[in-house]
Every structure is written in C-alpha cells, then in structure tokens.
Amino acid sequence: MRVWLTEIGEPLPTGPSVRLLRTGLLARSLAASGHEVVWWASTFDHDGKRQIAWPPGFRQVESGLGIYLLAGSEYRKNMSLRRYIADIQLARSFKRESARFRKPDIVVTSMPSYFLASEAVSYGATHQLPVVVDVQDPWPEIFVDVVPRWAKPAVLAALAPDRRRVRALLHGATAITSMMETLLTWALARAGRERGSLDQVFHIGADYLPPTEATRVSANVRGIIDVSSGRFVVIYVGTFGRFTNPRVIVAAARVLNEQRQQDRYSFILAGDGPGLAAVRASASGMPNVHFPGRIAAHDLSAILSIGSVGVVPYPRGHQAVPNKVFTYLAAGLPLVASPEGELRAILEDARAGVTFEGEDHMSLADAISRLERHPDLATRMAAAAAVLFRDRFEASKIYDKFVHHIERVAMDGREA
Template sequence: MSDKKKVMIIAHFCDYGQENSNNRFNYLASFLADHGFEVELVTSSFSHRDKMQRIEEKNERRTYRTTLIFEPSYHKNISLKRLFISHHKIAQNLRKYLRQCDCPDILYCAIPSINLSEVASEYAAKHNIPFVIDVQDLWPEAYRLILKNESLYRLATGMMKRRIERVYGSADQIVAVSQTYAQRAKSVNTKCDNPIVVYLGTERFFYDNDVSNYASKYTKPDDEFWVGYCGTLGHSYDLTIVIEAMKLLADRGARNIRLMVIGSGPLEEKYKQKAAEMGIAYTFTGKLPYGQMCKQLSQCDIAVNPIAKGAAQSIINKHADYAIAGLPVINTQECEEYRNLLKYYNCGINCDAGSVEQVAKAIDSFVNDKKLTVVMSQNARKMGAEKFERSKTYGEILKGVQEILGLK
C-alpha cells in the first residue's frame, strides 16, 4: 500500500486524453504527482469546449489518474438545459461516485461549477478532510452581462449566490486565479486567513517549443501590422470596437493593418460579417490546437483584450498567452487588477470599455512607433516570466497543500 498522500481534484472543466488547451488542473495534477502525491482528477464525460462526449481511454499516459463522471450533453453555454439538467445530473453522479471511492486525504475543487463544488463541500465535511477551493470565475456575477436589469438579475441569481457563498464559507483554504476572486470568496469565509493567488499561467518551455516546431497556418507579409486576438468569441468580449477602430484608422489613411482572430465561439459569424461590412483586412483562423495557436500568436505585433463593459472576468488565460508571447496589449477590461499590471510593467495601453476612438488611437500609437512596440514587448515578456510562468508560480499551491496536510 502506498504511503503517499492522496489528493482528489474535482474540476468540472478540464482536458482529457489528447485534448490540450493548456488547462490549469491538468497541469496541477501532474505538478502535485511529480512532488510525491497520489492524484486523482475527477472531471466530466462531456467536453464543454468541444460540445461532445469523451471516449474513455484505458491507457491514458499520465502521472495521475482521471475519472470521468457522466454529464448529459448540451449545445449552448448559456441555456436552461445546461444549468438545470446537465449540471444537476453530473452532481448526482459525482455524489454516487464519492460514496463508493476511497476517501482522499484532501479534496481540491475548482469553482465553477456550483453544483460540483456543493457536492465536494458536503463530502469533505462528512469525512472531516481538508477542503480547498480554486476560484476560476465568479458565478452568478458572470450572468450580469446577460441579465442586464438589476432587479431581474437579483431575482434570477439570488439562490445561486446563497449556494456558492455556502461553498466559499466551507473552504479550509482558498486558492484563486486573481486577487479580485480571492477577496470575493474570503468575504464570506472565516476559516482561511491567507488566500493563495496564483494566476492561470502557462509554460514558457512548451510555448517556445510550439513556436519553433509548428508550421504557420498563415504567413505574415513583411509590410503588414497584425493586431491579434485569441480566445472565445462570446458575449464577454467586444470585438466590434476593435473592428470599428480599424475602420476608423483606414478612413484616416492607415494601411496594411490586419486583425488576426484565433478562436471560435457563438459570435464568430457576427464578427466576420462586421469585419466584412467595415472593409478591414481580417483573418479568422477558427479554433486551433494550443501549439498552433501559440505559433500564430507569435507572429502578431500587438494583442487586444476587448472585454465587454460590466464583464466579471479578472485574470484570464489570454493574459498569460499574450505575456508569454511578448505582445503589448490594448486593453478595455475594467478589472483594476489587470489594468494595474499593464501599467506597472508598462506593457500595454488601457482604454475605456466601448471607446472606439481610444482603441483606434492606441493601435495607431503602436503602428507609428516601433520603439514603443519593442519596449512594451520586452516588458510583456518580463511580466510573463514573473507572473505567469507556472514552473515558478504553482509552487505556492503546492506549499498550501503541504501545509494544510501538515507536511511543512
């Protein structure tokens, strides 16, 4: 019998098998296993990103074990079926699984979803084992973009708020992807004195390897200036202001500026149509494998982070990708934590959310000032090394797990 401490990670949304989206919890599972823990990663049978059921792999070659819990399929991210059928059913199935599995020494749970974190919280309390939460996003706050009427928002999400606050309050340790999220969980928790903030991050070694080894799907002409965006084309992002800003610059005589959009999502066709109507130069690559995305991103001159006004996001995946790629960022995100990072490292330009004129001015600044682009690119790489390299930052999570188990 192994004398290793057993860690169970419950993460509703992560990778499995050959999937590779640079997910936090797959990396963390490997990281903890490499540091002497026996790790089981429990996740969904349904790929939220690909919208398809996963095929179980009998010989998955990883240093940790993965368990798939059946979740009914859904087609839309924002739907009653997802919240009230799929999430409800996977929570039921997780509860059944936990009744018959060996009890771990510590339970580490990603938030969201609310349903799975509730089951995890109950299980940890029942078995008197440490419960760690890792806050990736704020639910129900994320729904403000859809439910814009404040009264309707409060009515529709009041129960969700009470449920997630019970989970926040039950945690023995809080981990979060930003100080903003950590403070939200800590506001209703009296057990955790010092939340651990570790940005999502990425791995520079693999980024550099991908850039070196992948062939570029789209070749950048020497005379073009590329404005890059990577990620989901969903309701939290406002690519329209970037398109309109580029149209404004074209009307003022700017030439050879191309919008390079790497990713897909429910608003992809809307943005394609908008770009065509505006007559700007654009390329939509669709969703690319992570390594191919890195290669394409590396060819861009700058990046845009056009988060919609009122969005709840704080520090997200694309922040790490842009920083590791050494890309200066034009940012409309209202989150002060990220705006302050860009200001502190001098690696981007903050604009007001929804301001086409400010975004156009920022793009024009980079196009016409090569020195500015070079300096901010160097600064972005420095920020990436200090704040987003997982090999350096995830040690804080390891330390937290060791301390709560009395290993330090």
C-alpha cells in the first residue's frame, strides 16, 4: 500500500541522533509493515528555525520511507503572519507537486497546518482516495487565545474564512484521528458529525531512549550532570514558547532557593524557542538552574537518567497531553503537571505523578518539595510511571495499532 503523510513541523529522519515524534514514528511503523511511505514536509526546520541542508524534491531516506521536501519560507515566531504566509505557500506547492507524483492509496494529513490539510483532503476527493486527518492542535481557534480579550471578537471575525476551511476539511475527511480525546471531540464538533468507528484516538507515545555511553555525552551536558550529582533533579524538556514555557519552574526554583535549599535541587531546562532569553534572564543569580539548549537524543538520554521528576507546565485551564509526557514516562520519571482534563485523570488513576495549578509557582514549589521530602513516595510514583508507559504509551504498541487503523480506513475506502 502506498501511503502519503503530510506534516511540516516535526523533526525529519536526517540522522541517527534525531528523535522522531508522532509523524516520524508513524512513518517508520508503516514502512516496517511493508508499506511504501512518502512524507511531504518542508525544507524549513520548524523547531530549529533554519533551512535544512537538503534541497526541495524527493529523496529515499530509508527502506520504504521517502521524503518529498517542499520549499519552505522562514519565520521566527510560531504564531506570526510570516508563518501564516509560509503555510499557504507550502499548501500551494503541495497542490502543484502532488499532481506530478505517483498517486497513493491513502493520505494521512496532520493539522495544525490546515492549509496543507485542506489541499490533502481536496486531493483525496479529486482522486477518490480515503483521507485521514490527524488533529494535533485546535487551529485556528488557538490564535484567539493569544490576543487580549478586547481583540478577540475582531480576531474571530478575521479568522472566519479559516474556520470555514477547517470545518470543510474535517467534514470531508474519511476518518479523524487525534492524540487526545478532547481534541477529537473538538474536531468532530467542527466537522458537524457524530463519532464513527473510524474516528479514533492514538496517543503520541515515545520510544525508550537507549542508555548513552559516557564518551558520547557532550561536555556541556556532562558538566551539568556532574554538578547535579546527589541532588533532586527537576527536568523540563521542550519549547520555550507561549503555552509551554518553563518560566514557572524558574520562579519555583527561586522560592526553594530562598528557603536555603539551593544545594538540594538542580533544575535542568532543555530546549529552545522564542522565550528562552527571557527565561534565562529570570534565572540570573541561580547557579542550580541550567540551560543546555536544544540537545540531541544521546544527551537527552543522559539527562533523563539522572532526573527525579519531569515538569509539564501549561497555563491554568489548559488541556494537553504533549510529547514531553511520554518522554518522562519512558525514563521512569514521576510527572509534576498542570494540564487539566485527560492528563490529570491519567496521572491520578495511575498514581504516576502530582499536579499543580497552572502558572502558580508556589503550587509547583510545594509539589516539588513534597516529592523531595518524601523519597518513598517519589520512588513509588517512578515505578508507577514506568508501568504506565510500558502498558499504554510505548510507541511500538501505539503505532502498530495506528498502522492497522490506516489499513482499515484504506480498505473501507476501496470498498466504498
């Protein structure tokens, strides 16, 4: 079976140190199952904010997996006019280039790039192919959340054409999938349809990270690991952005340090993004707060191996089950998390972590301090985290099921 994937914001399998996310894990699982996969992506690295070394066009990167790179324009901010324009340009490029390429049996297209997803659904309709829309963010509604209250009506009005586009593409999908129940419910409501048997949730999941040999650990990370020895290590891995921003962790660290507990804790905040400079500045004068930057998989494995807890900070009232959840669980780390809804229910049911109120640094400091002062509790939660990951969130199990689902959608589409 020939499968097209469209996703323009995730790391590509350009080398052994790249840690793949949802689409990459799905692509490899499809290829491993004997399918011929083409991943339509962008030459612009969304996370690194730079052009990758490969030129536009198709290249075979692994057995069964090829990547078709569309020329992507650069942008500095994830929510910006330049990104909006870049997404439109990529959708137009896909429409042009896909007409020249060998037709697939099924298309799996990812949102939030709803311009590209819209073109993928249109392609499926034109060629009478099934299309799965995999919803990862509630765009364009998410733009409304980042503007002041007084501006929301105007923004909603301006986004009316985009909302109609999303409604049409979701309505035209053969199947809708997502990484969490609340997002699937949102997508079905936008599509104006009831949930069918082909509309399913597949969590992001993760692979186990192999242990890193000491000789492969970078000097920067090795230094952080050395000074963190014997301490309670609080870890954050991810973007320094608007919604996922570890500034609350720095504020909690300052509270704990002011309680003369600086020698008991180490805070490692790994990642990059537009908010990094401000967060780093807020940690001035706190030598136990470390910023290793955007790190490769072997350095990430080394850092997680010394971790005590992993923090998942989101604004109050926000619901999410992001990549970092599975990264921490795979390493057997208890979570200290603020998202409400599905993630909170998962943690409480498995007893694999504690929660705090979003953006409340005192609540976060209390949660961290509680686990540090009760090592038996932290140990039990760590064991529960490992079991939770093994039973529910190991990538191989999730994406095997996802592959079987795509095969079913393709079969139903052919029969229809």
